[in-house]
Each structure stands twice: as structure tokens, then as C-alpha cells.
Amino acid sequence: MADPYQLLGVARNASDEEIKKAYRRLAKKLHPDVNPGNKKIENQFKEATAAYDLLSDPEKRQRYDRGEIDESGQPRGFGGYGGYRRGAGGARRARDFGLDEETGGPEDVFRDFFGFGNRQRAGMRMRGADVSYQVEVSFLEAALGSKKRLNLTDGKSLDVTIPPGTQTGQTLRLKGQGLPGAGGATAGDAYVEVLVADHAFFTRDGFDILLEAPITLYEAVLGATITVPTIDGKVALKVPEDSNTGTQLRLKGKGITNPKTGQRGDQYVRFVVTLPDQVDSDLRSAIERWAKTHSYNVRNKLSNP
Structure with a gap:
């Protein structure tokens, strides 16, 4: 000690x-x-x-x-x-x-x-003490809103409303759900800190959502229509021709609701050009033939540190 x-x-x-x-x-x-x-x-x-x-x-x-x-x-x-x-x-x-x-x-x-417990001074009126809790919710439960069951210190349980757009560390106040007051005074409040778990592929940036979407080599060069997830479900997204790793498209209104304005953020999809797990001889030969007559420098920015 x-x-x-x-x-x-x-x-x-x-x-x-x-x-x-x-x-x-x-x-x-x-x-x-x-x-x-x-x-x-x-x-x-x-x-x-x-x-x-x-x-x-x-x-x-x-x-x-x-x-x-x-x-x-x-x-x-x-x-x-x-x-x-x-x-x-x-x-x-x-x-x-x-x-x-x-x-x-x-x-x-x-x-x-x-002012709580079995003993109370005669004539004393004192507001009950506040209590603190923590509740963990998933990324989607916080983004879309949900209800979570909370067990209170008095043995009771309560369904807590998680508003859409709740962020990790945000504290919800449950009025009158704290410890009882003395001498008939009001009970304290309960303060619930919300902890939002990470998502497997969504990342939050304010009220926007970021998503990295892998695309194949031929989708990047030729263009394609792919399916990507949003918090509302899957949507179709057109990959423009000649897309590269880092090319980013916006899905307007597919982000998280701002509780103050009621407006939704956007979802940004960033492409990541991805080779197949195993490069076969056909792809290797085609790239070798193409490279002999199509030299280009992708590291110009690194030449002057």
C-alpha cells in the first residue's frame, strides 16, 4: 500500500x-x-x-x-x-x-x-447518490440504434435505449435510476458509458464510414460493377476504368445519423487492387510481354526526399 x-x-x-x-x-x-x-x-x-x-x-x-x-x-x-x-x-x-x-x-x-443504506438520520432529506455503469454494443447497434438490457445494483434490470449515432465513450443519463434518497428525497441518476466494439471492415470517421474494398486487376483496368456492404445492406457500385489502389468513391447518405441535425453522413469506398492468391503462368507471361514495351515510373515522388 x-x-x-x-x-x-x-x-x-x-x-x-x-x-x-x-x-x-x-x-x-x-x-x-x-x-x-x-x-x-x-x-x-x-x-x-x-x-x-x-x-x-x-x-x-x-x-x-x-x-x-x-x-x-x-x-x-x-x-x-x-x-x-x-x-x-x-x-x-x-x-x-x-x-x-x-x-x-x-x-x-x-x-x-x-443518505443510503438501512440507517437514515431522522428528518434528513438527501438526494440519492448517482451510480455508474458500462455497456458494450456492436458497431451496427451504435450506428443504427438499439436497446440493451442493463442489470442495476438493486437487482432489477432495465432496457437502455442506445440512440442512433452513439459514439464510444458517450454517456447516457438515466434519471432516477441511481440509489434511493434519504427522508423521501429523490433518487440519484444512473450514468451509462457506452463502449462501441470495432467492426470487421467498417471504420467510423465522425459521421462518415470508411470501407476498403478489394478489386481484381482486371476490374481495376477494365472497370466493373461490384457489390459492397453498407450499414443498411448491400449496394451495387460501379468501378471506373483505370481505377487504382487509393481511388475513392462516395456513397452519399450511407453514413451514420448525426443526432443533433438528423442528417446522415456518407460512406467512402477506397479501392485496393489485389492480385490473385497465386499468379499463374498466363498472367505472368502477359505482364512480361506488356512490360517490355510499356515502361513507366511509379516512384517519381520518392526521388527527391
Whole structure:
């Protein structure tokens, strides 16, 4: 565990009240009930709680400052422990926060302070805490819109509407779906971060879609009509004669809907000239004959670095 002063973000000469306030701020941010399923934040909460357990006990704090015990409260040279305990220090903290000794652990401090859990102060009205979730959707579900089932912390489930055009990292607010308030106050909100999975061949650029489409050597030279996918289904696309790798065509209105304007972006199809997996003797001979009388330089741009 790191230095408890650093974990709580206080100076080494911080007062008891400053340490208490620092722990309250961290508890509000890191408590597992506010971050369900997030193991990283849960571990941070445990470390902050252990740091508060040490620094809120005057005797432990003095011994730590003198170097007699380590960050886990153990004598120097012995293994530490994680989490927090409900010993004499817990009872002392309970009195600090106006709680009884039977429920005076740091988690109960958090519950009492933020207004949820089984214990509520008489006459207190406090809005419930907000909670955070993550939901993963496919590229097409985000582009076209969809519904995803979300399991809430209270055991209930809710169908979340993913609007068309949703981008990865976008957060949806579910009003009143957070933790219940105290004393009849309103519940908090749930904030759902959407994570969009990569697609096998579509790439998003704002509200446009990019697609690389392989074409054969003869399609590139002679032109052709090919079939390409879009998020709405397959469409026919004409490959112009003498197309090259990098030649790009636009499919207007085949991109993603902008939720603010309601307008759709475009899809851009970039051709990639592709040889067959195995070049047979006929193709090789034809190219050799053609090359003898049709020399051309494709690397002029590289001649002057």
C-alpha cells in the first residue's frame, strides 16, 4: 500500500478534521455501491479506507510517523493486511461521525453521510447518490440504434435505449435510476458509458464510414460493377476504368445519423487492387510481354526526399 497521506491527499501535518474530510471525499467517489463491478476502484476504496483507519487513530499515526509501523499498521519487517477493521479505532470513528459502535465502520460512515443504506438520520432529506455503469454494443447497434438490457445494483434490470449515432465513450443519463434518497428525497441518476466494439471492415470517421474494398486487376483496368456492404445492406457500385489502389468513391447518405441535425453522413469506398492468391503462368507471361514495351515510373515522388 502507498503512503497513507498520499492516498488521502493530505499533508503530513494535516489535522484530524482535514483527514476526515479527505476520506469522506474519496469515499463518495470510490465506494463500490457507486461503481458496481469496477474492481480497480474497489481496490482504491479499500486502500483509502485502510489509510484512514491508520491516520484516524492517534496512536497508530504517531507510530507510523516515527517509522515504527508500516502503511498496513504492522511493525516494520512484518507483512501487512488489507481492508479495514472494526476495533477500537472503528468505535472511535463512529463517535466522530455520530454513529453507534455497532455500525461504526467506514462503509457505514459513507452510507450515513450520503443518505443510503438501512440507517437514515431522522428528518434528513438527501438526494440519492448517482451510480455508474458500462455497456458494450456492436458497431451496427451504435450506428443504427438499439436497446440493451442493463442489470442495476438493486437487482432489477432495465432496457437502455442506445440512440442512433452513439459514439464510444458517450454517456447516457438515466434519471432516477441511481440509489434511493434519504427522508423521501429523490433518487440519484444512473450514468451509462457506452463502449462501441470495432467492426470487421467498417471504420467510423465522425459521421462518415470508411470501407476498403478489394478489386481484381482486371476490374481495376477494365472497370466493373461490384457489390459492397453498407450499414443498411448491400449496394451495387460501379468501378471506373483505370481505377487504382487509393481511388475513392462516395456513397452519399450511407453514413451514420448525426443526432443533433438528423442528417446522415456518407460512406467512402477506397479501392485496393489485389492480385490473385497465386499468379499463374498466363498472367505472368502477359505482364512480361506488356512490360517490355510499356515502361513507366511509379516512384517519381520518392526521388527527391
